[in-house]
Amino acid sequence: MNDRKQHVIQMAHQLFIERGFQATSIQDILEYSGISKGTFYNYFSSKNELLIALFKALYETMETSRNELLIGQDPSDLEIFVKQIEFQMNTNKKNKLITLFEEVFVSTDEELKDFLKVGQMRMLRWVFNRFIELFGEEKRPYLLDSSIMFLGMLHHNVKYYSIANGASADIYPVVRYTVNRIVNVVDGAAESGDQLNMPEQMNSWLPDAMRSEQDFQDTLYQTISELKENLVSKENHPKSVQLLDFVQDELLHSKKPRKFLIESVLLSIKEEEKLDQKLVNTLNSSVESYFERVAEACEDNKD
Amino acid sequence: MNDRKQHVIQMAHQLFIERGFQATSIQDILEYSGISKGTFYNYFSSKNELLIALFKALYETMETSRNELLIGQDPSDLEIFVKQIEFQMNTNKKNKLITLFEEVFVSTDEELKDFLKVGQMRMLRWVFNRFIELFGEEKRPYLLDSSIMFLGMLHHNVKYYSIANGASADIYPVVRYTVNRIVNVVDGAAESGDQLNMPEQMNSWLPDAMRSEQDFQDTLYQTISELKENLVSKENHPKSVQLLDFVQDELLHSKKPRKFLIESVLLSIKEEEKLDQKLVNTLNSSVESYFERVAEACEDNKD
DNA sequence: TCAATTTTATACAGATAGTACAATTTGAAA
DNA sequence: TTTCAAATTGTACTATCTGTATAAAATTGA
Missing domain, CATH: 1.10.357 (Tetracycline Repressor; domain 2)
Structure with missing residues (x-):
């Protein structure tokens, strides 16, 4: 995200903490963060969006x-x-x-x-x-x-x-x-x-998309962390740690995780004998079901 | 309270239920309850006051x-x-x-x-x-x-x-x-x-005035109700019931309960042998402490 | 009836959110 | 360095809202 946009969010947050949300006008935010109205509405469509x-x-x-x-x-x-x-x-x-x-x-x-x-x-x-x-x-x-x-x-x-x-x-x-x-x-x-x-x-209280998303993130984080513990406790294995970190980052922070890359990396990980194979399997099926959901979502979005 | 004012409150309540408080403008309330802006601000100093x-x-x-x-x-x-x-x-x-x-x-x-x-x-x-x-x-x-x-x-x-x-x-x-x-x-x-x-x-979470007020109301209500039960269960005693009702109404709904009247009535009530004397005592001391608080409040309000 | 009070209609002031747009600045590629 | 597209600015504008002011009309009560 834009640095400047981030800065506006921070300044607004500070004002919200001091005066409250309702009591902070957009004008206040403009002055406090030193931007113009046009820029503000270029970043956010409204105060709520911010x-x-x-x-x-x-x-x-x-x-x-x-x-x-x-x-x-x-x-x-x-x-x-x-x-x-x-x-x-x-x-x-x-x-x-x-x-x-x-x-x-x-x-x-x-x-x-x-x-x-x-x-x-x-x-x-x-x-x-x-x-x-x-x-x-x-x-x-x-x-x-x-x-x-x-x-x-x-x-x-x-x-x-x-x-x-x-x-x-x-x-x-x-x-x-x-x-x-x-x-x-x-x-x-x-x-x-x-x-x-x-x-x-x-389950029915959450929108469909949300339903599995957080579970996925939580288990992914959990599984990968345990695998890393696994490696560190036995002996230093920087390559596998790097691979695991890559998978995690690609899946959690990339807009469009590259399927071919992740699948290839997972193959390498499976070769690693030092790792608990049960955990590796959890990771694997978790990633598989993730890409299934992504595929479904693409299908739905065809206009 | 004014009938018309009451009507405005009711109409506004209906609008609040339908659309919410924020989403209801004063203009909406004026139109819905058929009064003019001047009258509204004559009744309430703001929407919050309403x-x-x-x-x-x-x-x-x-x-x-x-x-x-x-x-x-x-x-x-x-x-x-x-x-x-x-x-x-x-x-x-x-x-x-x-x-x-x-x-x-x-x-x-x-x-x-x-x-x-x-x-x-x-x-x-x-x-x-x-x-x-x-x-x-x-x-x-x-x-x-x-x-x-x-x-x-x-x-x-x-x-x-x-x-x-x-x-x-x-x-x-x-x-x-x-x-x-x-x-x-x-x-x-x-x-x-x-x-x-x-x-x-x-106690420190409530303003001083509140502290004893609700307790007083609750115990007053409770004690008088029990005394009335007491009478009805034994035999019909309309006079005592009337006296009790008067005390309750005077204390709970009058702006300035008349001390001399209530004390006099309490004396008559004490004569009534049918009543549980323990309850009568509770009532008596409760009323006494009420008037003490009123006296203190008057003392404080001298400008 | 008449005077006091309440109510109405209407105009006004001051904030605010959000839009529109021309002018200016910025930054990166050529 | 120049150029050009994109980002940013300044400013004016619309619309909505709260709350004030006030003169005219209606109601009330003695």
């Missing part, structure tokens, strides 16, 4: 860092989950994400609303997937309900704790406490068999 | 009906609490209160924001007081945390359940489920001794 760009950037860095905390760790370790949530809450606070979110969540702009909804659903879906790792597959029927309640409890706890202890208070005990309580909730629901939402329903 | 008037009216009827559900019932009965919450959630939904709330909660208007904050705190306080009745005084240390989480869980559960089952879905199972889960939470917190917020802190 906000979406800002959210996208913040989401991306947040999701990346969140995933990095899990690399090489035990996915069923509650303490790791606490750290992941703590990190996200701190990022939220630093960027006033919650305030911004609330400020525009009820908006007349359908595009913005949908974007935010998808963001929420992605978060919910991530918590749900983590809960399955934390509580085990056998608790699955109760884990969508639990994820929903966890987010509700968390936000309320953080909100009131901040009122009571000042906005700069350490958030860790709040997250720890909330996770302890959700354990009670999961146990209680499982014991009584109470169920409100079927986990399968969640 | 919204506050609307919220006040809705809150009042909601709190009244919510209290009525408890009359003559066992305050420790979970099922009654479920009914009270169910009623409030249905009222919320019918009037799109949550949407309206979210739409303006982050606003640049401090007066509106404070008003909404106080409303939230009153609800939290009410839940907390009910939780003490439901779970017992010995659980008090854990009940502020539990109230906070209960509201978070409840709103999230209602939200996602409505997404999954349509906005017209029966809300009862959601409330029942959430109450079951909060029981798990209270038990879990009590067992482990985890505590996040001290219940005493809640």
Whole structure:
């Protein structure tokens, strides 16, 4: 993305943090970032569009860092989950994400609303997937309900704790406490068999395209990280690490990942005996299904 | 309040429900309710002021009906609490209160924001007081945390359940489920001794004037209702019922309750042997402390 | 009836979002 | 360095909205 455009987003973000979104006029943004109106509307079709760009950037860095905390760790370790949530809450606070979110969540702009909804659903879906790792597959029927309640409890706890202890208070005990309580909730629901939402329903809450996209990104990241751990722990193998890094970058950050390149690289990777072949297979099928989805999407877009 | 003003509020409410608050312009309200701009600004100093008037009216009827559900019932009965919450959630939904709330909660208007904050705190306080009745005084240390989480869980559960089952879905199972889960939470917190917020802190979250006002209204309503039950169950005693009704109305709905009248009536009530003297004493001291607060407030307002 | 109050119609001021477009600047290729 | 297309600017304009002002008309009540 354009450097200048990026700069405008940053300046606007600063104004939003200081004054709020509604209270910041486009004129303010123009003056503060030193561009003209024409340029602004050349970059963004509206103030809302700018906000979406800002959210996208913040989401991306947040999701990346969140995933990095899990690399090489035990996915069923509650303490790791606490750290992941703590990190996200701190990022939220630093960027006033919650305030911004609330400020525009009820908006007349359908595009913005949908974007935010998808963001929420992605978060919910991530918590749900983590809960399955934390509580085990056998608790699955109760884990969508639990994820929903966890987010509700968390936000309320953080909100009131901040009122009571000042906005700069350490958030860790709040997250720890909330996770302890959700354990009670999961146990209680499982014991009584109470169920409100079927986990399968969640799929219908997300637009088709989203449905598998995040899962893909998460598992890709996870699998490749584990493979790299695999290599480093045994002996240094810079070539394979480079190959893995290439695949990851091409798939996550390129607009049009080059299929032939990735497939060729995957072949080389398969040759590497040092790697856990089960993980390699996961990676392979994950990439395959990705290209299937891309092909379908192309089919649909023929006008 | 003026009939016409009331009519404007109703018409505006209808527009807010249909289009949302932001999307409704003052011009829309003028046309829809058939008044001129001059009249509107004669009634309300702004659109926000109108919204506050609307919220006040809705809150009042909601709190009244919510209290009525408890009359003559066992305050420790979970099922009654479920009914009270169910009623409030249905009222919320019918009037799109949550949407309206979210739409303006982050606003640049401090007066509106404070008003909404106080409303939230009153609800939290009410839940907390009910939780003490439901779970017992010995659980008090854990009940502020539990109230906070209960509201978070409840709103999230209602939200996602409505997404999954349509906005017209029966809300009862959601409330029942959430109450079951909060029981798990209270038990879990009590067992482990985890505590996040001290219940005493809640007082500092409310403006001074609010602090005792709602408690007063709730206990007044409760005590008088019980006294009336008391009379009816034994034999018909219209005079005492009239006296009790007068006290209640004078205290809750008059701008300046007449102290001499109420004290005189309370004297007559004390003579009535049919009444539970313990309840009469509760009523008496409650009224006494009310007039003390009024006196203090007068003292403060001397300019 | 008559005076006070409420209501109306209408014009106006000040912000704001977004459009249109000609003039200017920039930057990269020739 | 020159040239030319693209990016950027400045400015004027439209439309919408909130809120003010005020004179004229209608309503109310004594």
